[in-house]
Amino acid sequence: MNRFLLPLAAFALLLVVLIVGLKHAPQKDIIPSPLIGKSAPHFTLPNLLDEGHPVSDDALKGRWSLVNVWGTWCGECRAEHATLLQIKQEARVPIIGIDWRDQDADAKNWLTQLGDPYERVGTDHDGRVAIDWGVYGAPESFLIDPAGTVVYKHVGAMTPQVWQQEFLPRVGAAPAPAAPAPAGSGA
C-alpha cells in the first residue's frame, strides 16, 4: 500500500495545481496590460470638436475618468456607443475619447448621428498615442484614478454589466440602484 502513497499524493497535488490553474486562467484572448498600476501615458492630441484646446493627460488628473479608444471603422465601437451614452448620463465618470486612426469628418458625423458621450475627444491620426497606451484593438477602455494612475482596462465593447461589475466598484461608488434587481428577478 505504502508504495502507492507517494505517487498518489503527487498525482493529487498535480490535479490540484491544474484545477487551480484552469480556474484562475485569464481569458485566453485578453492580454493583461502592463500599464495597470502605472501612471497614464503622457499625450497631447488635437481636439476633434474644439480646435485650439488640445486634449492631454492633464484631463485625467484630480478626478476619476474613463479613457475610451474608438474609431468609426470599428464595429464593436458602434455596439458600445449606447452604453457610453448611459455612462455619460450617470455623470459619475467623464469619458475622454481617443479617436484612433480615423478621419475627422467621419468622427464628427458619427458623434452627430449617434450622440456624443465624450467630455472631449483627441484625434490620434497616426496611432502613436494608442501605441503608448498599449492599444491593440478598438474599443478599449481604461479607468483612471484621480492621481492619474491606470486602474483597470477593458478590451472590447463596454456593456452595462462590465461597467457595473468591473468599473464602478473600483471607483468606489455604490452600484446603481437597479443593480439588486437581478437577484429578485425570479419573483
Added chain:
Amino acid sequence: MRPSRFAPALLLSAGLAALGLTASFSASAVDNTPPLPDPQLQQRYFELTHELRCMQCQNEALADSPVSLAADLRLQVRELLLAGQSDDQIRDHMVARYGEFILFRPRMSARNAWLWGAPPVLMLIGLVVAWRVVRTRRRLVGGDDDGGDADDADDGGSPGP
C-alpha cells in the same frame, strides 16, 4: 500511359513551387517600406520585426502582418533604430506598452524562472526514481538466488554461515 504516370508528380511539384513562390512573395509584400540606410540596421530591423508579435493577429510577427497596427509598430521599430537604441531598449519599449506577450521568445524573469528551471529539476527527479527502481529490481533479482537461504532461515531457523 507513361506520360500520365508522371503528370501528377509534375503537377504536384509545380503546385508546390507556386505555393512556395506566393508564400515568399506575400511575406515580402507586407512590409514594403524602403530598407534602412545602413545594412546592419536593416538586418536588426528584420530580426526585431520578426521576433515581435503583432498584437492584433497574435500568431503573426510584426513583419508578416498586414494590419495597420503592425505597420505603426514597424515604423516605431524603424524610428527607434534610427534614434540609436539598442535591440534590448526597443524590446523594453514594446514590453512596457504591450507586456511580455509581444515577445515571441519569452525572457527569463523572477516570475517565470520556475518554468525554465522545472525541466532539469523534473529530469533529475525522474533519474533518481529510475535509478532507485532499477536498484530495487536488481536486488530482487539477486534476492532470488539468495531466496533459498532466506526461506531456509525462515523455515528452519538454521544458523547462518
